[in-house]
Amino acid sequence: MNKELLKENIVTPGMYIEEYLEVYNMSQLELAQKLGLNKKTVNEIIQGKAPVTPTTAQKLEYIFGLKAYLWNRFEQEYEEKIEKIKDMESIENDKQILDKFPYNDLSKRNIELLPPTRNKEERVINIRKFLSEYKLTNIKDNKTI
Numbered sequence: 001m002n003k004e005l006l007k008e009n010i011v012t013p014g015m016y017i018e019e020y021l022e023v024y025n026m027s028q029l030e031l032a033q034k035l036g037l038n039k040k041t042v043n044e045i046i047q048g049k050a051p052v053t054p055t056t057a058q059k060l061e062y063i064f065g066l067k068a069y070l071w072n073r074f075e076q077e078y079e080e081k082i083e084k085i086k087d088m089e090s091i092e093n094d095k096q097i098l099d100k101f102p103y104n105d106l107s108k109r110n111i112e113l114l115p116p117t118r119n120k121e122e123r124v125i126n127i128r129k130f131l132s133e134y135k136l137t138n139i140k141d142n143k144t145i
Contacts, residue, residue: 006088010081012048013074020064035059051075094124094136101127101136 021031032042035056044050052060057071103123107114113130117123124136133139 006081006085010078010085011074012046012078013052013071014046014048016066016071016074017042017052017060017064018046020066024064031063034063048078051079090135091121091124094128095120097136098123098127103127106130 017031020026021028028042028046029039032039035042036059037056041050045052045056052071052075054068054072057068057075060066060071061068098120101123103114103126104116107116107126110130114126117126127136128134131139
């Protein structure tokens with residue numbers, strides 16, 4: 001998956017809130033008062049800098065009529081995409097040290113855990129799984145294995 005494409009298509013729960021504010025002709029300040037939050041927090045939610053908590057989701061259900069579980073789902077999907085972007089960036093960093101791992105030799109010995117591939121991203125992912133490491137840069141001393 002392309003990181004830039006993912007970034008372009010990311011939807012924050014706040015984008016939905018912003019649409020509802022327009023439909024209901026409501027200001028952020030009015031929403032903040034109804035939610036029992038300060039305007040800064042509501043603005044941060046709209047900008048994707050603060051999460052829609054389950055408590056806020058429940059309150060939004062009463063204010064806008066959209067079920068709380070949907071607000072929670074919007075938040076979860078947003079957070080998952082943010083983590084996916086971070087992981088893609090981490091994979092890019094790990095590609096820089098990929099040559100320290102004798103991938104071809106290891107894949108010949110254990111084809112189930114390290115399937116043959118020329119794709120660097122796949123190699124990074126496979127080595128991470130093989131070594132049970134989240135990031136290759138976490139490996140102590142970063143020496144050739």
